[in-house]
Amino acid sequence: MQENAIELRNITKRFGNVVANNNISLSVKKGEILSLLGENGSGKTTLMNMISGIYFPDEGHIYIDGKEVVISSPKDSFKYGIGMIHQHFKLVDLFTATENIVLGLKEKGRFDIKIAKGNVKEISAKYGFALDPNKKIYEMSVSEKQTVEIIKVLYRGAEILILDEPTAVLTPQETKKLFKVLKRMREDGKAIIIITHKLHEVMAISDRVAVLRKGECIGVVNTAETNEAELTEMMVGKKIELNIQRSEVVNPVDRLVVENVNYYDKEGIKILDDISFTARSGEILGIAGIAGSGQRELLESIAGLISVSSGSIKYNDPVTNETEDLCSKNPVQIRDLGVRLSFVPEDRLGMGLVANMDIVDNMMLRSYNQGKTAFVERKEPRDLAERIIKQLEVVTPSATTPVRQLSGGNVQKVLVGREIASSPTVLMAAYPVRGLDINSSYLIYNLLTKQKDSGVAVVFVGEDLDVLLELCDRIMVIAGGRVSGIVDARTATKEEVGFLMTKTDGGLTNE
Amino acid sequence: MSNKSGRKHEPLIHITKRASMVWYKAWIVRAVAIVAALLVSAVVITLLTKDNPVEVYAAMFKGSFGTERKVWVMLKELVVLLCVSLAVTPAFKMRFWNIGAEGQVLMGALGAAACMFYIDDKIPNVALIAVMLVVSILLGMIWGMIPAFFKAIWNTNETLFTLMMNYVAMQLISFFIMIWVPNGSSVMGTINSATESGWLPSLFGQKYLFSILIVAVTTVALFIYLKYSKQGYEISVVGESENTARYVGINVKKVIIRTMAISGGICGLAGFLLVSGINHTVSPNLAGGVGFTAIMVSWLAKFNPIVMILTSFLIVFLQIGAGEIATTFRLNESVADIVTGIILFFIIGCEFFVQYKINFRSKHKEEGHA
């Protein structure tokens, strides 16, 4: 049982000038679970996509059962017994579990859904899944959908399973069940690769851990011979000096007080779990956490785009000194209260801006309804657009160019510029430097710092820990929808924050 | 399509969405498509008539511009089509597929005809026309708001809903004709032919001029509304991204219903013009499929009311021209629909080349991976 089921040798993948994977070598044995650990953007998914045939490596070799293979399409990947369970399920909602499982198969002979159901039941029994083969996907919980995806690859005879952050969407109980099933598969001789951020899960389930950072494989260690602290350090690396100017906080006043906020999504999953924090004027509050831990929902609930299930969001007006409740108010109502709240959402072109409109029209998005006439006033937005183009050095043919045609950095400058222009008292920015080059990123950092100096309460959701530690004054860490800690950014270490990010109390570590 | 030998990780033809195409290039593509369409149509017509295609196109031109009367008839057709095209535009901009313009026009026509029939010369003509105008627009609005209401609350499929509403409107007209026409005939003659009550007056001796002016004003008004008004701006935002509308706090449901009220209202106006300004009668076929043609006119003009003058002219010119060919060469007049169809296919198809870029795999890359 010690032969390699799959082996990667010197895999390199570039996207343009970006090296996503650099000379990575890995192997997984039959009957072994390997954890792939790394921050967002460390190249884990790219690597796995090359095994499942979505990308093709620029350099390097892949061996299955000791023989070199070429995987150039998902079909090839199936052929070699590789099955990937993506984070976003690819299922037809209206179909039953069985119909989804057999979808796309070209078996010989007459199609008989009853036989297929029997096979599904057999697999379920073998590995201990609890699945009703007749249940429709749209009636299923997330964990049931995941089960369907797993059985789907097993049904196709997969011997190598890749799971991309399978526990991100599961409750601790569901995670426990999943791990039980994975262990059974290991006993059955399957090779399993599991991508995860949660250290306690790595410790609980895997035999070995491979750590990726910035496209490189930092090391592969035996789980039994390591600990969470060592893994954290391997994952986040040594702190890098960035030289972001950070000013001292002057007269902080509580501006936004969030207390015990809970939020359940449409499917009834708890996204925000009892979140409480305070954002103060003249201060940058950083929010750190693995992507999808509830950051987006938190900001959207403050901005009035979604209404929270319970809890309170209070705003202290600096002019009137009155306290306004922002809960279950829409953006217009919030604005009508005199709350000057600006929000740079994560989805720039899908939410913050209208891609097909020009810069001038995008400037009006928030202000178009001002004025008493039935007509929009374009003079001010045009001036504003020109001002932003000049001050933030937006590269664009003109102010009447659709924003869709601008590069990512310039799109972000337009968006941030507009949100700052309304002289807010609270400025929330979600991943404002994602996809931006170094210069644009520093420009955004400086803008945020300038806002802070002028007394704005800035909330900054970021993913790069080095940036968070140098830019912010305090850092709130969210893990699994809960606040796992609020630290002083001037004294906290990268390891400390990294550890908080992966600290979900799943109870698995106690086993 | 993948090649059999070697690795097929990169397809031979790769299609990507363009960031943008320079406007004049886009118009060159469209012009080429129209020329190609005319060539194909010429081949088709030549095959059918065995005549010189140049003569055929000369006949087409004569059909629209041959005499002063023909020009006015052409203008009349143009304004009806243009008016309905304008009507469907705000809804389309919002990504609401109003293919029920036909029914909304008919309801407007029905309202105007009913006023003419029941009020006749009981009130002064100016007052009657005013009443007709209001009733027509209101009925068109209601007909447009019904599907919009259900779209807003339950997301009911508006394409199918508005389509069905057309036939309900047609039957309603048939019903009222049966009531109004005493002898059981299904044809309504000219209404108020003696008193001419409710007829739009001639201007400078031109019967259709009044209608033409009304549509001209509507065109400019709609252009301003869509481009410069707050509501027009909201329509654009909702059409482009409902998520953004939510982000800035626009009430999407309200915008959907309000916009369809406008769309239906302008259709009602077109119905009013058909009855009061042009035909002075009503029938279930009064609109003659204009609601469908209008969708194509609006879509071809990229929802710009001013460009719509051009695109509706193109369609009307083709239809009248083909009709002229039919009489000149003793063909069936349906040849107009065939030619229109061919040209539409080409214009519809050419948008692909404006929006997408076709990349062929370079030899070099292929060798790189082998």
Place this chain on the structure above:
Amino acid sequence: MLDKIIAFICAAIVQGIPLLYGATGEIITEKSGNLNLGIPGIMYVGGISGIIGGYLYEKSTADPSAVLCILIPLLACIIGSALMALIYSFLTITLHANQNVTGLALTTFGIGIGNFFGGSLLSFFGESGSISLLTTGKYYTTPFGFSIGDIEISFGFMAYLAVFIALATSFVLNRTRVGLHLRAVGENPATADAAGINVTLYKYLATCIGGAIAGMGGLYFVMDYTSGAWTNNGFGDRGWLAVAIVIFALWKPKSAIWSSFIFGGLYIVCVYIPGLSSATKELIKMLPYVVTIFVLVFTSARKKREHQPPASLGLPYFREER
């Protein structure tokens, strides 16, 4: 009284058969995610293609054989209608054109073709008058009957064929792998693509086969209902009724069978109810559309997932835009 009711039911079925062809064809098409509003045009082309085929065959021989009299128009109809659907498929699937605009243009084009050749076919051959294919019509109208008690019920073979095709479609959609894959394409093309299903091929085939079946509705109308005679615009708005039935039957071919008969009945019921004023008759003709609207509103309000249109209906699929 009873014989009157039976006569009415038979007439309703005869009226319903063209609608059933159209509805079955459109269901297959829509199951692939294509909302083909060109169906009314395709049905005209189906009718006229059959007429042209039959006319040319009857002209070419002095002694037309029964088999060829049936096969040639049938084949011509299938080819003509499938070609129409192919135009639609090429524009919407390959060129990503808007489905509504393309469909409506196709209807304009198709009705134009039907009426043009219907009106000019004879003059091309130096004849005059209106088209009437008596021999072909005779074979198509040959009744196949059965009796319930002492009541004779009989229809031409295409009526039975329509029901058979609807049942077969239902079987293929629900019981076969091809049907499963087709439904997946219409519900979620990205998932179907990821599962290794050739989305483009399925869309093309479903649309063309659906078009051919819908076109046979036009053929039934001209060959059986009017016994081989063509009148311009004679087919009327039946194409749109077929589209309405698809909604009414909630995209189920089996339900389309009885739905078509009901709609066929509603289309002519006013003739059978004694003492109706001509105005009331017009109101009754409105019923199929009003009923369809109610079904549409009711199903969207109830939001039962099985009763909704295919989820990707009307949307183009472009892999890169996922």
